[in-house]
Amino acid sequence: MSVLSALGPQVRMRLRPIMAIKIDLQQWLSEPGNDFLSHISLDCAVFGFHAGELRILLLKMKNQDRLALPGGFMMAQESLEEAAIRTLEERTGLENIFLQQFHVFSDPARSESADRAEDFKKMGMHPSKMEWFAQRWISVGFYALVEFSQVNPKPDALSETCCWYSLEERGKLILDHDQILETALATLRLQLNYQPIGYNLLPRKFTMPELQKLYETILGKKLDRRNFQRKMLSYGILHALDEKRTGVAHKAPYLYSFHLRNYQKALRQGLEAGW
Amino acid sequence: MSVLSALGPQVRMRLRPIMAIKIDLQQWLSEPGNDFLSHISLDCAVFGFHAGELRILLLKMKNQDRLALPGGFMMAQESLEEAAIRTLEERTGLENIFLQQFHVFSDPARSESADRAEDFKKMGMHPSKMEWFAQRWISVGFYALVEFSQVNPKPDALSETCCWYSLEERGKLILDHDQILETALATLRLQLNYQPIGYNLLPRKFTMPELQKLYETILGKKLDRRNFQRKMLSYGILHALDEKRTGVAHKAPYLYSFHLRNYQKALRQGLEAGW
DNA sequence: TTTTCAATACGTCAATATGACACAATGAAA
DNA sequence: TTTCATTGTGTCATATTGACGTATTGAAAA
Numbered sequence: 001m002s003v004l005s006a007l008g009p010q011v012r013m014r015l016r017p018i019m020a021i022k023i024d025l026q027q028w029l030s031e032p033g034n035d036f037l038s039h040i041s042l043d044c045a046v047f048g049f050h051a052g053e054l055r056i057l058l059l060k061m062k063n064q065d066r067l068a069l070p071g072g073f074m075m076a077q078e079s080l081e082e083a084a085i086r087t088l089e090e091r092t093g094l095e096n097i098f099l100q101q102f103h104v105f106s107d108p109a110r111s112e113s114a115d116r117a118e119d120f121k122k123m124g125m126h127p128s129k130m131e132w133f134a135q136r137w138i139s140v141g142f143y144a145l146v147e148f149s150q151v152n153p154k155p156d157a158l159s160e161t162c163c164w165y166s167l168e169e170r171g172k173l174i175l176d177h178d179q180i181l182e183t184a185l186a187t188l189r190l191q192l193n194y195q196p197i198g199y200n201l202l203p204r205k206f207t208m209p210e211l212q213k214l215y216e217t218i219l220g221k222k223l224d225r226r227n228f229q230r231k232m233l234s235y236g237i238l239h240a241l242d243e244k245r246t247g248v249a250h251k252a253p254y255l256y257s258f259h260l261r262n263y264q265k266a267l268r269q270g271l272e273a274g275w
Numbered sequence: 276m277s278v279l280s281a282l283g284p285q286v287r288m289r290l291r292p293i294m295a296i297k298i299d300l301q302q303w304l305s306e307p308g309n310d311f312l313s314h315i316s317l318d319c320a321v322f323g324f325h326a327g328e329l330r331i332l333l334l335k336m337k338n339q340d341r342l343a344l345p346g347g348f349m350m351a352q353e354s355l356e357e358a359a360i361r362t363l364e365e366r367t368g369l370e371n372i373f374l375q376q377f378h379v380f381s382d383p384a385r386s387e388s389a390d391r392a393e394d395f396k397k398m399g400m401h402p403s404k405m406e407w408f409a410q411r412w413i414s415v416g417f418y419a420l421v422e423f424s425q426v427n428p429k430p431d432a433l434s435e436t437c438c439w440y441s442l443e444e445r446g447k448l449i450l451d452h453d454q455i456l457e458t459a460l461a462t463l464r465l466q467l468n469y470q471p472i473g474y475n476l477l478p479r480k481f482t483m484p485e486l487q488k489l490y491e492t493i494l495g496k497k498l499d500r501r502n503f504q505r506k507m508l509s510y511g512i513l514h515a516l517d518e519k520r521t522g523v524a525h526k527a528p529y530l531y532s533f534h535l536r537n538y539q540k541a542l543r544q545g546l547e548a549g550w
Numbered sequence: 551t552t553t554t555c556a557a558t559a560c561g562t563c564a565a566t567a568t569g570a571c572a573c574a575a576t577g578a579a580a
Numbered sequence: 581t582t583t584c585a586t587t588g589t590g591t592c593a594t595a596t597t598g599a600c601g602t603a604t605t606g607a608a609a610a
Contacts, residue, residue, distance in 0.1 A: 039312050040413055080381035080413065104376055104415050106355035138315055138355065140379050190469070190545075209558075226560080227598065234596095244605095250557040251605035270465075484587075501589080502569065509567095525586040526576040 025157030032128040036073035041139045042084050043071040043177065044099065045184035046092065048148035049201040052213045053166050055148060056181065057091070058173070059159035063119040066174040068159065069181065071139070084142045091162060093152035098200040099144040102187040103180075106138045110176045123158070143184040145200035188218055193271035199258045207245050207253035208232070235271060237263040300432030307403040311348035316414045317359050318346040318452065319374065320459035321367065323423035324476040327488045328441050330423060331456065332366070333448070334434035338394040341449040343434065344456065346414070359417045366437060368427035373475040374419040377462040378455075381413045385451045398433070418459040420475035463493055468546035474533045482520050482528035483507070510546060512538040 028034065046057035046069075058067040072087030074080060080101060088097050120130045153162040165171075173181065188197065197218070198211055212228045232238060239259045244252035303309065321332035321344075333342040347362030349355065355376060363372050395405045428437040440446075448456065463472065472493070473486055487503045507513060514534045519527035 037314050037411075037413075039314055074381070074413075076411070077383050079383060080379055101379055104355055104379060106349070108352050108354060136312075136351070138312075138349075194465070207558095224598070224600090225558085226600085229559085231597090247607090248557095249607050250555080251559080252607090253558060482587090499569070499571090500587080501571085504588085506568090522578090523586095524578050525584080526578095526588080528587060 026124075029123060029125045029129060029157050032126050034129070034132065035075055037076065038132070038135060039138055040080075041071055041073055041137045042080060042087065042142060043069040043105075043139050043180055044084055044088055044091075044142045044144050045069055045181050046088065046144045046146060047184075047188070047201065048146055048151065048164060049214055049217070050148040050164070052210075052217070054217050055164040055166055056170060057146075057151070057153060057162065058165050058170060059155055060161040060163075061174065062123060062158060062160050064116075064174070065171070067165070067171050067177075068174045069177045070156070070162070080140055084144075088144055091154055091156065092146060093154065094146055094150060097144050097146060098196070099142045100187075100191075100195065101140055101142050103141045103183050104138060105141060105176055105180060107176070108136065110139070111136045139180075141180045141184060143187060145197060147201070147203055149203065185218075189220070192218055194267055196258075196263060196267060199260070199263060205241065205243070205255045205257050207255060209253055211256070235262070235266050237266050301399075304398060304400045304404060304432050307401050309348075309404070309407065310350055312351065313407070313410060314413055315355075316346055316348055316412045317355060317362065317417060318344040318380075318414050318455055319359055319363055319417045319419050320344055320456050321363065321419045321421060322459075322463070322476065323421050323426065323439060324489055324492070325423040325439070327485075327492070329492050330439040330441055331445060332421075332426070332428060332437065333440050333445060334430055335436040335438075336449060337398060337433060337435050339391075339449070340446070342440070342446050342452075343449045344452045345431070345437070355415055359419075363419055366429055366431065367421060368429065369421055369425060372419050372421060373471070374417045375462075375466070375470065376415055376417050378416045378458050379413060380416060380451055380455060382451070383411065385414070386411045414455070416455045416459060418462060420472060422476070422478055424478065460493075464495070467493055469542055471533075471538060471542060474535070474538060480516060480518070480530045480532055482530060484528055486531070510537070510541050512541050 048055045048057070057070060059070055061068055070087060070091045072083055074083040075086075078086070081099070084099055084101075085097055088099070089095060116133075117130060120133070125133075148164070151164075153164070155162040167185075172178070191197065192215070198214060201214060202210065208229050209225070211232065212223060212225065215228070216223055237259050238256045241255040241257060243255045245255055246252055323330045323332065332345060334345055336343055345362060345366045347358055349358040350361075353361070356374070359374055359376075360372055363374065364370060391408075392405060395408065400408075423439070426439075428439070430437040442460075447453070466472065467490070473489060476489060477485065483504050484500070486507065487498060487500065490503070491498055512534050513531045516530040516532060518530045520530055521527060
C-alpha cells in the first residue's frame with residue numbers, strides 16, 4: 001500500500017455518495033433531540049490562497065467576539081470524512097473538497113469553555129440541546145484546501161458571519177481553535193512534499209511566481225526565484241502553457257498547470273528532499 | 276511553534292501524571308455499567324525491533340483464531356494519549372512509552388463485526404456490556420515504539436495471549452486491524468526523518484549495522500553500508516562509544532548511542548532529504 | 551511616443567552531496 | 581594457523597545545490 005493511499009482520501013476524490021440530508025439548523029437548535037453521535041466532533045481549518053497570502057475561513061460566533069473554525073458532528077451512518085465534507089459543503093458551497101484529517105484534540109480541559117447558557121438561551125436553543133453542547137468533546141482536526149475564488153461562505157446556526165481572514169490579522173479564536181489552526185499549519189508544512197497542496201490551493205492556471213509565493217508562505221521563508229523554478233521544473237509535474245498572464249504590470253509571466261499524472265506519481269515518492 | 280511540538284508528545288515525555296486506576300477486567304466484564312466514553316476507542320500498533328526484524332505486539336482473542344491490536348477506551352477525565360498510555364502500560368509493563376496518534380478510523384462498516392454474542396456469553400460478559408461492545412466505534416490509531424527486550428506482554432480480558440509477531444508471519448487480524456497496521460507502517464516510513472524512531476526502538480547502545488537494518492526494514496529497501504554510515508554520521512546525532520560489540524562472529528562493530536540533544540534538533544529540521 | 555523600471559526568463563559556476571565501488575582490518579569459527 | 585564473512589575507511593565521477601549575473605518584457609510614467 002502506498003503511503004498516500006494509506007493515509008486518506010486522494011485528490012478531490014469522493015469516498016462514497018454523500019447523503020443529501022439538509023438540516024434546518026435554526027429548527028434543529030430549538031428541538032430537544034438530535035441524530036448526531038455524542039462526544040465526537042470535527043473542526044476544519046479551511047485554507048485558501050489569495051493575493052499572495054494564505055487565508056483561513058472563520059465563523060464569527062453569535063453574541064461573542066471570538067472566531068471559530070467551521071465544525072460539525074457525525075451522523076449515525078457517516079464516516080468522519082463524510083461528515084467533514086457535508087459540513088464544508090454547507091459552509092462553502094463547494095463540492096469535492098480536498099481534506100485531510102491531521103490530529104485528534106482530546107484534552108479534557110478543551111471543552112471547559114466559558115458558560116454560554118445565556119447566549120444559547122437568547123438563540124432560542126432547547127435546554128436539552130444546551131446540555132448536549134456542554135458535554136465533553138473529542139474533536140478531529142481536518143485541514144481543507146479550496147480554490148479561494150470558488151467559495152461562497154455561509155455562516156452556520158451558531159454564527160453571524162463566515163468569511164476569510166488573513167493568518168496574521170485573524171482575531172482570537174474560541175476554545176483550543178488557535179492550537180488546532182497552528183497544528184494544521186505545521187501539518188501543511190510537513191506534508192508539502194506529500195500532498196497535492198499546490199494543486200488544490202491554486203486555480204487551474206497559475207504562474208511560477210504565484211506557485212513560489214505559495215511555497216514561501218507555507219514554509220515561512222524566502223526562496224530563490226531561479227533555483228525554485230529550476231527545481232520545480234525538474235520534477236516534471238508542471239505543464240508549461242503557451243499563454244502568459246496579461247493585464248499585469250511588468251513582464252508578463254508564463255502560465256502553467258499541473259500535470260496531474262506526474263504530480264501524483266511524484267508525491268507518492270515524496271518530491272524528494274526539502275527546500 | 277515547531278512541527279514536532281505541534282504534532283504531539285515528545286520523546287518519552289509524560290503529559291501529565293496518569294491516574295493509577297487499575298481495573299479488574301474480568302470483574303468489569305461481568306458488571307453492567309462502565310466509566311468509559313461511548314463511541315470512541317483506540318488501537319495501538321506496538322512496534323519492537325528484534326533480530327533485525329520489526330515485530331508487532333498482538334493479542335490472540337478468546338474463542339477466536341483472529342489476532343488483534345491492543346486497544347482500549349477512554350475514561351471520563353483522560354486525554355486520548357493518557358488512555359493509550361494506560362492501555363499500553365497494562366499490556367507491556369512499560370512506563371513512559373513513546374506513542375503517536377496517526378489516523379482515525381471511522382468507516383461505519385468497520386464496527387459491523389461478526390456477531391460474537393455466543394463468545395461473549397461464554398466469557399461471562401454482562402448483557403448490557405455486550406450491547407455496549409456492539410455499538411459503533413470510531414477508533415483512533417496510535418503507533419508505539421518500545422524497546423523489545425524490556426516488554427512483559429500481558430493479555431487483556433478479551434484475549435488469551437499477548438505476544439510478538441514478525442510482520443510477515445502474523446496471521447489475519449480482526450475487523451479493520453490489518454488496515455490500521457498497514458497505515459501505521461506507512462506512517463512510520465513517512466515520519467522516519469521527523470520522529471525519534473531509532474531512539475525508541477533500539478537499546479541504548481547499538482551498532483551501525485543494527486541501525487541500518489532498522490532503516491532498511493522500515494523503508495523496505497537495501498541501503499549501501501558505507502553511504503549509510505557517512506550520512507548518518509554527518510548528522511552529528513550519534514555518539515561513538517569506545518566499546519565494541521563482543522561475542523559476535525566476524526569483525527566486532529563499534530557501539531554508538533544517540534546524542535539526544537542533537538538528535539531532537541536535527542529531527543526538528545527533518546533530517547533533510549530522503550534515503 | 552519614448553523612457554523607465556520592476557519583474558520575469560534564462561544561464562553560469564563553485565561548493566557540496568550522492569551513488570557506486572575498492573581495499574584493508576578484524577576476530578570468531580573452521 | 582587459516583578462513584572468511586563482516587566491519588572500518590577511503591576514492592572518484594556525477595548530480596544537486598546555493599548564490600548570483602544578465603538579458604528580456606511590457607505596463608506605467610514621462
